[in-house]
Amino acid sequence: MGVVGKAFGWLADGANWSGESGVWHRLAEHLLVSGIALGVACVVALPVGLWLGHVGRGGALAVNLSNVGRAVPVFAVLALFMVSPLRSAGYLPTVVALVLFAVPPLLTNAYVGMREVDRSVVEAARGMGMSGGQLFWRVELPLARGLVMTGLRSGAVQVIATATIAAMVGQGGLGRIITAGFNTYNTPQVVAGALLVALLALLVEGLLVAADRLLPGRGRPAPR
């Protein structure tokens, strides 16, 4: 109980929230880097995944991409960036690494979502004389929405988690609170930082679930 109590004590101390290495600044860094990376990853992955799903090509690539993504250690990729010339480019190494890790789940889920759309519905739409564009926007995309949103959620959580690991190579973000605690043998601070990061990840997951429910255009859940 002692350490957890002290961790809450650390969180309750206003001094730990202000300044360059305070919680607010680290949180802002974390959200900035994650937000940019998720945005870029969406712009890259969604059109490609949706288009591949629409034309029905590149399936093996699209599906295996997310499995390959699991095999590559985030920490090693960040470390490689940090010993390359990218090191002196501010937040860029973290953003690039985050984009790399967010693209696979987004692309795979977009592709799978498009392919899982009931073929008979697609055939019926074609039979009604819909063009490729109409089919895409008015039939496939609305029906694929559920899986695409699932991919977006897991991509966002992936990004938040990876942004934490950036601290291990000296980049900014909430993880720095944890590593700073490790370096000064301050276990309460380590636990406080871990609680903050875990809470942020769960909060983002929860917000995305809620946003998905509230946004218009949510049809009946896809039958599984």
Added chain:
Amino acid sequence: MAVRNCLVANDWICWDYVTSRAPELADATLEHVWITAVSVLIGVAVSVPLALLARRGRRWAAPVLGLTTLLYTIPSLAMFSLLLPLFGLSAALVVTGLVLYSLTILVRNVLAGLEAVPEEVREAARGMGYGPARLLWQVELPLALPALLAGVRIATVSTVALTTVGSIVGKGGLGNLIAPAVSSSFKAQVLTASVLCVLLALVADLLLLGLQRMLTPWTRAGRPVRVKGA
């Protein structure tokens, strides 16, 4: 002396580094392998009873699946740090964290495998006088094996990658070589350890694929078992 040059010049690829630090690299690789293997084995041992529990009905399935999915959301650095007060700086801490992560994939796959066992097969076994334990051990688990092994493959590959983060407590296998090399900008060490780590994941995946083929020869003829995404 061309031999010293690649270390002095801090080249990305340096064979001299590999030969001169061979014992260090071997130790780190060995630590990586045993931490991964122990974690996945414990993960399997824990996930089978959890999947059996989840199978008992929705009342159990929702909390078990919900909790194991929730665990995967927690960033690895936070997970290892939260376990710090419980375990101190030890390999047990890293193994515990990795086991918790592996449950997300393993429980789902074991459950999918058990649910795919045809009801007629169960009926036939019961009719032959199989009790619940013998039914599970001799009929259901063997039939669930393809899905279980598919889960073990995914879990192993992601565990190999996650083990590197254990370097925060000094028990990260190859990650232990990466962490100090970043602060000293030792390119050869970062690249060699990273490549070894990816190779390790590949080799483990291929070995498990071999095991899968050996243990479940009947799946090779037909379509591979389809497993729901994690």
